[in-house]
Amino acid sequence: xxxxxxxxxxxxxxxxxxxxxxxxxxxxxxxxxxxxxxxxxxxxxxxxxxxxxxxxxxxxxxxxxxxxxxxxxxxxxxxxxxxxxxxxxxxxxxxxxxxxxxxxxxxxxxxxxxxxxxxxxxxxxxxxxxxxxxxxxxxxxxxxxxxxxxxxxxxxxxxxxxxxxxxxxxxxxxxxxxxxxxxxxxxxxxxxxxxxxxxxxxxxxxxxxxxxxxxxxxxxxxxxxxxxxxxxxxxxxxxxxxxxxxxxxxxxxxxxxxxxxxxxxxxxxxxxxxxxxxxxxxxxxxxxxxxxxxxxxxxxxxxxxxxxxxxxxxxxxxxxxx
Amino acid sequence: xxxxxxxxxxxxxxxxxxxxxxxxxxxxxxxxxxxxxxxxxxxxxxxxxxxxxxxxxxxxxxxxxxxxxxxxxxxxxxxxxxxxxxxxxxxxxxxxxxxxxxxxxxxxxxxxxxxxxxxxxxxxxxxxxxxxxxxxxxxxxxxxxxxxxxxxxxxxxxxxxxxxxxxxxxxxxxxxxxxxxxxxxxxxxxxxxxxxxxxxxxxxxxxxxxxxxxxxxxxxxxxxxxxxxxxxxxxxxxxxxxxxxxxxxxxxxxxxxxxxxxxxxxxxxxxxxxxxxxxxxxxxxxxxxxxxxxxxxxxxxxxxxxxxxxxxxxxxxxxxxxxxxxxxxxxxxxxxxxxxxxxxxxxxxxxxxxxxxxxxxxxxxxxxxxxxxxx
Numbered sequence: 001x002x003x004x005x006x007x008x009x010x011x012x013x014x015x016x017x018x019x020x021x022x023x024x025x026x027x028x029x030x031x032x033x034x035x036x037x038x039x040x041x042x043x044x045x046x047x048x049x050x051x052x053x054x055x056x057x058x059x060x061x062x063x064x065x066x067x068x069x070x071x072x073x074x075x076x077x078x079x080x081x082x083x084x085x086x087x088x089x090x091x092x093x094x095x096x097x098x099x100x101x102x103x104x105x106x107x108x109x110x111x112x113x114x115x116x117x118x119x120x121x122x123x124x125x126x127x128x129x130x131x132x133x134x135x136x137x138x139x140x141x142x143x144x145x146x147x148x149x150x151x152x153x154x155x156x157x158x159x160x161x162x163x164x165x166x167x168x169x170x171x172x173x174x175x176x177x178x179x180x181x182x183x184x185x186x187x188x189x190x191x192x193x194x195x196x197x198x199x200x201x202x203x204x205x206x207x208x209x210x211x212x213x214x215x216x217x218x219x220x221x222x223x224x225x226x227x228x229x230x231x232x233x234x235x236x237x238x239x240x241x242x243x244x245x246x247x248x249x250x251x252x253x254x255x256x257x258x259x260x261x262x263x264x265x266x267x268x269x270x271x272x273x274x275x276x277x278x279x280x281x282x283x284x285x286x287x288x289x290x291x292x293x294x295x296x297x298x299x300x301x302x303x304x305x306x307x308x309x310x311x312x313x314x315x316x317x318x319x320x321x322x
Numbered sequence: 323x324x325x326x327x328x329x330x331x332x333x334x335x336x337x338x339x340x341x342x343x344x345x346x347x348x349x350x351x352x353x354x355x356x357x358x359x360x361x362x363x364x365x366x367x368x369x370x371x372x373x374x375x376x377x378x379x380x381x382x383x384x385x386x387x388x389x390x391x392x393x394x395x396x397x398x399x400x401x402x403x404x405x406x407x408x409x410x411x412x413x414x415x416x417x418x419x420x421x422x423x424x425x426x427x428x429x430x431x432x433x434x435x436x437x438x439x440x441x442x443x444x445x446x447x448x449x450x451x452x453x454x455x456x457x458x459x460x461x462x463x464x465x466x467x468x469x470x471x472x473x474x475x476x477x478x479x480x481x482x483x484x485x486x487x488x489x490x491x492x493x494x495x496x497x498x499x500x501x502x503x504x505x506x507x508x509x510x511x512x513x514x515x516x517x518x519x520x521x522x523x524x525x526x527x528x529x530x531x532x533x534x535x536x537x538x539x540x541x542x543x544x545x546x547x548x549x550x551x552x553x554x555x556x557x558x559x560x561x562x563x564x565x566x567x568x569x570x571x572x573x574x575x576x577x578x579x580x581x582x583x584x585x586x587x588x589x590x591x592x593x594x595x596x597x598x599x600x601x602x603x604x605x606x607x608x609x610x611x612x613x614x615x616x617x618x619x620x621x622x623x624x625x626x627x628x629x630x631x632x633x634x635x636x637x638x639x640x641x642x643x644x645x646x647x648x649x650x651x652x653x654x655x656x657x658x659x660x661x662x663x664x665x666x667x668x669x670x671x672x673x674x675x676x677x678x679x680x681x682x683x684x685x686x687x688x689x690x691x692x693x694x695x696x697x
Binding site for chain 1: 353469470473
């Protein structure tokens with residue numbers, strides 16, 4: 001393998017993984033607090049639309065980010081109203097958010113921008129471009145590791161590094177702070193948390209709010225950093241893949257990161273391996289590689305390669321009466 | 323909290339939930355600068371105004387009956403089968419494969435039942451695996467069925483692109499089936515007995531859907547097996563105590579559910595396209611969730627809810643033609659609102675409704691109690 005290939009594979013793996021990482025961390029907060037989040041996909045899509053619509057019409061990156069986060073957080077609160085304040089089914093609520101997102105973004109997009117559901121491309125000044133192009137350019141001339149560093153690692157935009165930096169931060173919050181301890185406790189045994197005098201509802205709403213912020217970042221990334229405009233259903237299952245990565249990473253931020261990177265790598269490899277004959281294996285069908293993240297997750301969940309154990313009270317609505 | 327009387331729970335609550343969803347969608351319609359009343363008018367006329375419109379409505383409804391029943395049967399077994407989409411995809415694949423192999427030399431009376439059984443079996447198998455994993459390996463059926471949806475669509479793409487696509491063809495679809503694999507259209511059937519009916523995708527699968535609804539009703543409420551399944555659904559531990567093997571019922575519920583979803587292939591593949599292609603399910607599996615929620619998981623309710631959704635899809639297509647700037651995705655959005663308000667938010671709406679009802683019926687209640695004291 002030559003270094004140019006390594007460099008570009010590394011680059012595309014990181015690019016594809018970034019929204020997965022944001023979404024997986026979003027799911028981590030929600031699910032660690034005991035609230036199932038099937039709606040990652042929908043929230044990311046709504047956030048992407050908000051980022052595209054506001055970014056294109058206002059010309060401000062910050063407003064676009066704010067709108068994306070605002071929309072995603074409010075959807076998280078709708079989820080909370082149905083399933084935390086009341087005892088609604090968390091899976092049904094998530095499914096509803098996903099369907100609403102697909103329909104609503106297409107309807108509003110078509111009505112407001114008259115481009116078949118797409119938003120106009122956001123201007124170059126709104127786009128989030130490479131964070132340190134100078135450094136990447138300088139690294140490219142280095143021998144041996146030049147392209148790997150320059151193209152693969154240093155040439156990315158701020159959101160990519162933010163996603164990577166959030167992983168240790170989330171780990172620290174979840175495993176080393178009082179809030180994190182309570183968060184994990186409320187996902188395992190809410191009665192105990194309640195008996196200790198801590199509000200289950202407030203914890204779960206806090207988790208859902210963080211979840212919304214992260215989904216908002218994931219959606220913004222798709223529009224502001226990756227493709228410059230919103231197009232209908234552009235998330236294309238990434239939210240579910242992030243959910244799979246979260247489960248594959250056993251609800252742990254660092255393990256989930258590895259899962260996201262693995263799934264991102266598979267995605268990048270699938271495009272590259274199209275029609276390529278591998279020695280000894282022959283042509284690997286692209287679809288097999290595309291299905292691999294889901295197959296792996298099913299196999300892991302079934303306990304054939306280790307065991308993935310969900311938070312104990314995941315999906316169980318909490319009622320104070322008992 | 324939820325102390326609604328039975329009639330209100332069965333009729334009023336779904337109606338109010340539907341109304342709230344319609345209001346929310348109406349709000350969006352108004353937000354994008356259109357007249358909700360005009361949209362509804364065009365929609366209703368498009369869905370029911372002409373024989374052709376009614377046919378399309380019934381055609382869409384047919385698919386939704388299958389996917390709605392699939393969700394409902396799993397629900398009665400205490401499971402949320404979110405994988406109707408993937409099971410329908412596999413069902414269509416099963417329906418199409420046997421047609422591609424044998425339709426050239428088998429007569430229709432033999433071919434069509436084989437296609438039906440094959441579709442049901444493919445759907446069954448695709449649901450039984452998540453069922454087995456839930457029952458015996460402890461992995462949650464919701465997550466596995468989501469994963470299986472994605473795997474099913476990649477399997478379909480793979481089979482179509484690499485094996486079924488005729489050589490030299492650019493479009494991703496199989497060769498057409500022979501005539502014996504075509505489910506007769508309703509206009510053909512009616513034409514045979516001398517009734518003139520406009521041509522439409524509506525085919526005899528609509529009868530199959532009604533039969534399936536009846537069969538599900540009899541199975542769930544009139545057989546021992548159905549009783550066992552519902553027992554596990556309402557309380558696995560109690561059922562286990564009564565000698566029902568709960569694990570096995572999970573497998574049974576998922577299998578029946580998958581088989582029902584697999585029958586979608588009869589309507590879409592055997593009835594309409596006459597060949598295998600991509601996107602013949604296109605979200606019907608998820609519509610099934612909305613249908614089952616609206617229909618309160620009862621076959622009769624599901625048939626009615628399917629009609630509603632069939633009308634929405636057909637009427638929505640009509641509105642997209644007639645009204646400038648209206649996109650058919652409005653119907654998808656409304657479907658989402660219906661899932662939200664009649665599924666996830668019932669516990670938000672029911673107490674409010676109960677309070678309103680109590681407030682309305684209070685004078686009656688106090689009268690009857692005083693009357694009882696006298697008697």
